[in-house]
Amino acid sequence: MNSIDLNCDLGEGIGKDAEIIPYVSSVNIACGFHAGDSLMMHKTVKLAKEHGVKIGAHPSFQDIEGFGRRNIQILPSEAYAITVYQIGALLGFVKANDATLHHVKPHGALYNMASRDKDLADAIAKAIFDVDPDLVLYGLAGSELIRAGEKVGLSVYHEVFADRTYQNDGSLTPRTEQDAVIHDVDDAIEQVLAIVDREEITAIDGSLLPIKANTVCIHGDTEEAVAFAQQLTRELKLLGIMLDK
Numbered sequence: 001m002n003s004i005d006l007n008c009d010l011g012e013g014i015g016k017d018a019e020i021i022p023y024v025s026s027v028n029i030a031c032g033f034h035a036g037d038s039l040m041m042h043k044t045v046k047l048a049k050e051h052g053v054k055i056g057a058h059p060s061f062q063d064i065e066g067f068g069r070r071n072i073q074i075l076p077s078e079a080y081a082i083t084v085y086q087i088g089a090l091l092g093f094v095k096a097n098d099a100t101l102h103h104v105k106p107h108g109a110l111y112n113m114a115s116r117d118k119d120l121a122d123a124i125a126k127a128i129f130d131v132d133p134d135l136v137l138y139g140l141a142g143s144e145l146i147r148a149g150e151k152v153g154l155s156v157y158h159e160v161f162a163d164r165t166y167q168n169d170g171s172l173t174p175r176t177e178q179d180a181v182i183h184d185v186d187d188a189i190e191q192v193l194a195i196v197d198r199e200e201i202t203a204i205d206g207s208l209l210p211i212k213a214n215t216v217c218i219h220g221d222t223e224e225a226v227a228f229a230q231q232l233t234r235e236l237k238l239l240g241i242m243l244d245k
Contacts, residue, residue: 002241002242003241003242003243003244004196004213004214004216004241004243004244005025005054005157005216005243005244006023006024006025006026006215006216006218006229006233006243006244007024007025007027007056007105007138007159007216007218008020008021008024008028008217008218008219008220008225008229009027009030009058009107009217009219009220009221010027010028010029010030010044010047010048010220011027011030011036011040011041011043011044012035012036012221013030013036013040014035014221015220015221016225016226017044017047017220019226020218020220020225020226020229021047021048021051021053022051023226023229023230023232023233024053024218025053025054025243025244026053026054026055026056026102026103026215027044027048027053027054027055027056028057028058028103028105028107029041029045029048029055029056029057029058029090030058030060030107031057031058031059031060031086031087031090032086033059033060033061033062033063033064033082034060034062034063034064034066034067034068034108035064035067035068038089038093041089041093042097045093045094045097045099046097048099049097049098049099052245053245054245055090055099055100055102056101056102056103056104056105056136056138057086057087057090057091057101057103057104057105058086058104058105058106058107059082059083059085059086059087059104059106059107060086060106060107060108060110061074061082061108061109062082063109066109067108068107068108068109068110069109069175070109071109071112071113072109074120076119076120076122076123079110079114079120079123079124079127080123080126080127081127083104083106083123083124083127083128084127084130087101087104087127087128087135088131101132101135102135102136103136103137103138103157104128104135104136104137105138105139105159106124106139106145110124111139111145112140112171112172114139114143114144114145114148115139115140115144115171116143116144116171117144118144118148120144121139121143121144121145121148122148122151122152124137124145124148125137125145125148125149125151125152125154126152128149129152129153133154134155135154136154136155136157137154137155137156137157138156138157138159139157139158139159140158140170140171140172141158141160141170141212141213142158142170142211142212143170146158156214157214158212158213158215159213159215159216159217160195160201160211160215160216160217161217162182162188162189162191162192162216162218162228162232163182163183163188163217163219163222163224163228164180164181164182165180165181165203165204166201166202166204166209167203167205168203168204168205168207168209170209170211173204179204181222183222185224185227185228185231188224188228188232189228189232189235192216192232192235192236193235193236195211195213196213196236196239196241197239199211199213218232
């Protein structure tokens, strides 16, 4: 592997966006349903364009209070509508800044539920395709979301997480459980290098899982985010792996 995409969630009003963006190659911008607002979206699109990174929409459940991390039961038709709505909102700012929308990555509970729920995944993939069939869908590696994107004809990026632990079925450890988030920078880097170099990941029970990755996510709302992004890009460069900007 000569290059890898490194993505980060931005525009949520709680991270160090300007500090982390030089060390990533794509960003997922909150569209107002779990975080962000019109001014934040405009500001973040401008920042992304200035740094030459790929711009993505980050749609979620309408859940400001729960930061989009609470499971909400909705119909596939509702999932379709909220996805189209949020992509459209960000697309307006992208066009106003003469930039290009590259991808869509669902956020939080919407992402996790669509990774397992075929009907929800199909609705989200169709929404993205109907807005623009050239958009890329970022989804959990090997998940229903990836399969739905491929089925409808979208390009897909299999996503892995630098700072999250995995269950032995390839799903993310729920945030409600202990050790769901990796806080140690060295441990997170070791996980990423195993994914990129050997295409495997160690699950929380110690089992080894084969895994494919086109993009690695760093969460920008953690204290370690900037230091981790800096160190990870250095380690990847030493392996001859560059950021896919």
